[in-house]
Amino acid sequence: MKKTGSQILCESLINEGVDTMFGILGGVVIPFYDTLPQYPQLKHILVAHEQGGAHAAEGYARATGKVGVCIATSGPGATNLVTGIADAYMDSVPLVAITGQVARSLIGKDAFQEIDITGITLPITKHNYLVTDTTSLAGIVKEAFFLARTGRPGPVLIDIPKDVLTGLAEFNYPDHVSLPGYKPKVQGHPAQINKAAKLINDSKKPLIIAGRGAIISESYNELKQLAETAQIPVITTLLGISSFPESHILSYGWLGMHGMAYANLAVEECDVMIAIGMRFDDRVTGKISGFAPNAKIIHIDVDPAEIGKNVRVDIPIVGDIKPILQNLNKAIEKQDHMDWISRMDQLRKEHPSINIRDTDCIIPQYVIRQIYESTQGNAIVVTGVGQHQMWAAQHFWFDKPNSLITSGGLGTMGYGLPAAMGAKVACPDENVWCIDGDGSFQMNIQELGTIARENIGVKIAILNNGFLGMVRQWQELFYQRRYVATPLSCPDFVKVAEAYNIPGITVKNKIDVIPSIKTAMEAEGPFLLNFIVEPEENVYPMVPAGASLSEVLEEPVKKVRCK
Amino acid sequence: MLTTKHTLVAMVTDKPGVLNRAASLFRRRGFNIDSITVGHSELPHISRMTIVVIGNSAMVEQVRKQLEKLVDVIKVADVTGATTIIRELALIKVNATSTTRSEIMQIVDIFRAKIVDVSSDSLIIEATGDEDKLSSFYNMLRGFGIKELARTGCVAMIRGGAKSAAIDKESLKDIQ
Ligand SMILES: Cc1ncc(C[n+]2csc(CCOP(=O)(O)OP(=O)(O)O)c2C)c(N)n1
Ligand SMILES: [Mg+2]
Numbered sequence: 001m002k003k004t005g006s007q008i009l010c011e012s013l014i015n016e017g018v019d020t021m022f023g024i025l026g027g028v029v030i031p032f033y034d035t036l037p038q039y040p041q042l043k044h045i046l047v048a049h050e051q052g053g054a055h056a057a058e059g060y061a062r063a064t065g066k067v068g069v070c071i072a073t074s075g076p077g078a079t080n081l082v083t084g085i086a087d088a089y090m091d092s093v094p095l096v097a098i099t100g101q102v103a104r105s106l107i108g109k110d111a112f113q114e115i116d117i118t119g120i121t122l123p124i125t126k127h128n129y130l131v132t133d134t135t136s137l138a139g140i141v142k143e144a145f146f147l148a149r150t151g152r153p154g155p156v157l158i159d160i161p162k163d164v165l166t167g168l169a170e171f172n173y174p175d176h177v178s179l180p181g182y183k184p185k186v187q188g189h190p191a192q193i194n195k196a197a198k199l200i201n202d203s204k205k206p207l208i209i210a211g212r213g214a215i216i217s218e219s220y221n222e223l224k225q226l227a228e229t230a231q232i233p234v235i236t237t238l239l240g241i242s243s244f245p246e247s248h249i250l251s252y253g254w255l256g257m258h259g260m261a262y263a264n265l266a267v268e269e270c271d272v273m274i275a276i277g278m279r280f281d282d283r284v285t286g287k288i289s290g291f292a293p294n295a296k297i298i299h300i301d302v303d304p305a306e307i308g309k310n311v312r313v314d315i316p317i318v319g320d321i322k323p324i325l326q327n328l329n330k331a332i333e334k335q336d337h338m339d340w341i342s343r344m345d346q347l348r349k350e351h352p353s354i355n356i357r358d359t360d361c362i363i364p365q366y367v368i369r370q371i372y373e374s375t376q377g378n379a380i381v382v383t384g385v386g387q388h389q390m391w392a393a394q395h396f397w398f399d400k401p402n403s404l405i406t407s408g409g410l411g412t413m414g415y416g417l418p419a420a421m422g423a424k425v426a427c428p429d430e431n432v433w434c435i436d437g438d439g440s441f442q443m444n445i446q447e448l449g450t451i452a453r454e455n456i457g458v459k460i461a462i463l464n465n466g467f468l469g470m471v472r473q474w475q476e477l478f479y480q481r482r483y484v485a486t487p488l489s490c491p492d493f494v495k496v497a498e499a500y501n502i503p504g505i506t507v508k509n510k511i512d513v514i515p516s517i518k519t520a521m522e523a524e525g526p527f528l529l530n531f532i533v534e535p536e537e538n539v540y541p542m543v544p545a546g547a548s549l550s551e552v553l554e555e556p557v558k559k560v561r562c563k
Numbered sequence: 564m565l566t567t568k569h570t571l572v573a574m575v576t577d578k579p580g581v582l583n584r585a586a587s588l589f590r591r592r593g594f595n596i597d598s599i600t601v602g603h604s605e606l607p608h609i610s611r612m613t614i615v616v617i618g619n620s621a622m623v624e625q626v627r628k629q630l631e632k633l634v635d636v637i638k639v640a641d642v643t644g645a646t647t648i649i650r651e652l653a654l655i656k657v658n659a660t661s662t663t664r665s666e667i668m669q670i671v672d673i674f675r676a677k678i679v680d681v682s683s684d685s686l687i688i689e690a691t692g693d694e695d696k697l698s699s700f701y702n703m704l705r706g707f708g709i710k711e712l713a714r715t716g717c718v719a720m721i722r723g724g725a726k727s728a729a730i731d732k733e734s735l736k737d738i739q
Pocket of ligand 2: 439464465468
């Protein structure tokens, strides 16, 4: 019996294990939505803005490792997804974006709400498809999910003309894909692994840098074994945070522009760097010519194009990280590296980096530390972009694997609220905290509506400094405090939340911080905390743009400036 | 690092948009492409692209790997080197009067090119060769006044029995 394209799409999604989608409909996707009631196992969450839908799908994907799914109509619906797709591309998030397209006969005619979304997303998708007939739909969905989740994950877009959705075809879900140009499963080369093992065994000051690849590949145990066997200090990238427990004795924080000074300084001293699933982003390396000047670099990554892209690599190992580390661990000798570890401890002692000053007023770092204490670290933290993001990464301690969800590569303000929503939908039993800035929060504030309607129990903590704080910090440090266009005038966030039927508290006094966090935690559903914090607090340490990691600026002795 | 011309051969599935994907990649990563050609290969549903890129070897290796990352691209090989035959075709419309025609015909002979059209005041010449040969040929003709030049861009093949960019036949069995 033949089925409609819409039915084929639904059944293909079910075959791929999809249970939740985030989207908004419009003219050309009505046929698909019209079919949804036939498939109650496919839950559709209506969002308020397609960007929110895309980030929610990302949050869902990052919390579970499964492919996130978002849907939009043609034209403006599709273009509203673009930021989310780009974000997923930069952070290697498995995402399938489904867009409706005008009927085939109208394509190329500048029809109402026709937009070339496959053209627009060409450089920000792992691959994309314009489906040209109903018969090929099932195979394309199969390929799209396969591409999104395997190898280095990423977003895949499927653009489906309306008449492909209404057209009829036999439905046979294919059991395999045929992609001769795509080889996601690569085994690390044994000779390279042996060379790496020898280099590590002979090293005096080895250092592991773990990136998001270590999380995607779920190499937590292998990473720990490598570090413990040879007593190698572990530093992560921002996106690698929680690949290795931060309370572990061998954990030395994270590196880069706002990473710990001791981590950045260690990079300068190490003699062998084992870079695992990371891509030497400029925010991580600082000035490239000054990066790890004394180290031989071993780079393990599933994406061959990452090898040698930004830094010279001595021993590349291309392939699946987990089996590579398993094999590497077999060849690693027990070591204690006493001198090096004590040097690391000395660096940490001399450059503490993340101490929190004692103040009368509320500083953002303190709020984050209290959320950490109150949840005992048992939470998934999702952030916006800005100072609050860096403080969250610094002052919450991430021991639980995959517990920080943050926009690293694209740095997308407005990511926090919808991504937290997606993470909470994916993991209803986890505590999900959205730590957001007053600027970032307002970029997707409309998703409060979705959170309220679906009763998604996200706890929202706004670090309200009245500024686009991170930009203000650059203006303060590099533009003689000329605060052009950075002061914000925010609405009363608690009133906004209340208008959506979400309870909230504004917190102005330090003694109210802990009780308010408790209140939020005890609330059944979503809860908003609006922390009025010191407005001109800066994020330290800081490696100025273009400087070497060793030129890191540390926190100056602070004037206490309370209102 | 030394900047030189490299010739890459890419085997790609002939899906719509594959040339667009490759071209978009070069533009977005700032790769300096001298020429790009695409046409059928000996395999059904597989096209062959030849890309001439200018850069140092590290950059060219990035081009190769980024290109190979495209889902529709099956294999990319850098075939730069003495064992590669590289050819390009040019059509040149050159001014020719009764006084200059025989001189031009001599040059055409020396370069083993061909006259494919004659009119009272011009000739169209077809020439093949590697880039250097075509460039010197062009320079020789310049003095007569060039009306038009059309070059195809390079195609390349390595000498001997081996394939320039061998792909695993097994992986193609489901392609139609
Ligand atoms: C969509 C988008 N627009 C602009 C920026 C540039 N930007 C980076 S951080 C920042 C300020 C963020 O302000 P807020 O969310 O209040 O966080 P804060 O730094 O104050 O903690 C801006 C404007 C960005 N990253 N993303
Ligand atoms: Mg702010």
